[in-house]
Amino acid sequence: MMIRFAILPLLLALNLSMCKKQQAVTDKPQPAASAAPGSAAATAAPVVAATPKIKKPVVDQTAQVLIFCYHRLVDKIRYPGTEITPAAFEAQMKELKDKGITVISMQDLLAWKRGEKNIPPRAAVVTFDDGWKSQYEVAWPIMKKYGYPVTLFIYTEGVRGGTLGGGEAITWEQLADMRDNGVDIQAHSATHQDLREGHTVMVIEDRKRSKKKLTGADYEKWIQNEVVGSKELLEQRLGIKVNCFAVPFGNYNEHVKELARNAGYEAMFTVYGQPITFTSPMDSIGRYAIEANKPKVFADAVNMIGASSGGGTAVAEVGAKDLTTQPADGDTVRTATPLIKANLSSVGQIEPGSVQMRVSGLGLVPANFDPKTGTVSYQVPQKLRDKTCTVIVSAKSEGKKVETHWTFGLEEATAARSPAAAAKK
Numbered sequence: 001m002m003i004r005f006a007i008l009p010l011l012l013a014l015n016l017s018m019c020k021k022q023q024a025v026t027d028k029p030q031p032a033a034s035a036a037p038g039s040a041a042a043t044a045a046p047v048v049a050a051t052p053k054i055k056k057p058v059v060d061q062t063a064q065v066l067i068f069c070y071h072r073l074v075d076k077i078r079y080p081g082t083e084i085t086p087a088a089f090e091a092q093m094k095e096l097k098d099k100g101i102t103v104i105s106m107q108d109l110l111a112w113k114r115g116e117k118n119i120p121p122r123a124a125v126v127t128f129d130d131g132w133k134s135q136y137e138v139a140w141p142i143m144k145k146y147g148y149p150v151t152l153f154i155y156t157e158g159v160r161g162g163t164l165g166g167g168e169a170i171t172w173e174q175l176a177d178m179r180d181n182g183v184d185i186q187a188h189s190a191t192h193q194d195l196r197e198g199h200t201v202m203v204i205e206d207r208k209r210s211k212k213k214l215t216g217a218d219y220e221k222w223i224q225n226e227v228v229g230s231k232e233l234l235e236q237r238l239g240i241k242v243n244c245f246a247v248p249f250g251n252y253n254e255h256v257k258e259l260a261r262n263a264g265y266e267a268m269f270t271v272y273g274q275p276i277t278f279t280s281p282m283d284s285i286g287r288y289a290i291e292a293n294k295p296k297v298f299a300d301a302v303n304m305i306g307a308s309s310g311g312g313t314a315v316a317e318v319g320a321k322d323l324t325t326q327p328a329d330g331d332t333v334r335t336a337t338p339l340i341k342a343n344l345s346s347v348g349q350i351e352p353g354s355v356q357m358r359v360s361g362l363g364l365v366p367a368n369f370d371p372k373t374g375t376v377s378y379q380v381p382q383k384l385r386d387k388t389c390t391v392i393v394s395a396k397s398e399g400k401k402v403e404t405h406w407t408f409g410l411e412e413a414t415a416a417r418s419p420a421a422a423a424k425k
């Protein structure tokens with residue numbers, strides 16, 4: 001006990017010195033001694049010393065999620081590859097309810113993947129692509145009737161008034177109305193084309209369209225607008241945060257993924273449907289595209305998780321907020337080569353050889369574990385490239401596997417590829 005309390009304030013102080021944002025400080029319970037000078041915390045009531053708590057598993061790592069992707073809802077099907085009737089759509093929404101599959105929001109799915117929030121064992125996320133006005137006029141009322149959250153993936157030139165936005169397209173006003181009522185609006189590129197280099201694409205310049213085969217710098221400029229520009233436009237026009245990218249037709253590659261990650265996308269989506277599990281990679285999350293000409297897709301998807309026994313290895317998830325970690329969960333650090341630490345002493349007796357640390361972008365790393373202090377640490381040797389870093393620490397305690405996840409931001413990460421910028425620091 002003495003050791004634990006001796007270490008805690010020290011680590012908290014370390015964390016504090018790395019905090020830039022006032023918000024990050026006030027978010028966490030802090031011992032009185034660590035109140036930042038001049039901050040509101042200095043005048044706050046005395047705070048009891050932080051007591052490490054052990055949470056029961058907060059995240060069900062055996063849960064499975066189906067993500068559905070719809071396009072247009074029309075009474076008379078003319079394009080069965082992207083359309084479905086409102087009646088068929090509603091029947092599917094009802095079936096989810098009848099089968100005990102809980103429709104959750106995209107942001108809840110992501111929070112679960114981060115280890116922050118639990119979700120029901122069998123869940124679904126319903127998404128709509130391409131921004132058709134029937135999504136506003138027909139699909140949304142049905143979703144509201146069932147109390148289901150909605151995510152839209154919008155390609156910005158396809159919104160009404162954009163170069164590709166015709167009379168059936170959703171308008172910015174409709175998007176704003178949906179945003180005001182809790183609809184999650186996410187990115188689906190600017191012009192909805194194959195994003196890989198070397199393809200002939202339709203290019204829009206001064207609202208004029210032409211076909212070009214883009215390579216080199218011309219391609220880089222174009223793809224930047226597709227991946228980053230579309231995100232910024234949605235964020236600025238609607239005042240939202242965009243953290244998901246649905247890849248048009250699912251056509252992308254490592255370069256596109258890297259651009260998307262650097263732009264701050266947390267998750268990338270394809271149309272290769274599969275049940276999403278806790279360990280599904282975030283840069284290729286499969287969705288089931290539900291279309292009138294493939295009626296079996298929905299039924300098969302539902303059966304996929306319906307048949308599941310919900311088994312899997314039991315892992316006790318320890319909330320990162322109840323451990324002392326460095327950098328702390330949610331913090332942003334200035335260095336791209338951080339020292340990563342977690343104090344596992346609150347978890348219980350740790351089997352020394354069982355401790356593993358995984359770092360996003362690096363994989364399994366050779367972390368040190370000090371059994372005396374219960375601290376696992378790893379000094380990142382080379383600059384991390386991504387703007388956010390997730391750490392997963394697992395260990396065995398009294399024969400049981402325990403695991404914790406946390407995520408922090410890196411201010412310098414985007415500069416990592418530019419030696420000149422790094423040298424200035």
Ligand SMILES: [Zn+2]
Nearest residue numbers: 129130248249
């Ligand atoms: Zn699409």
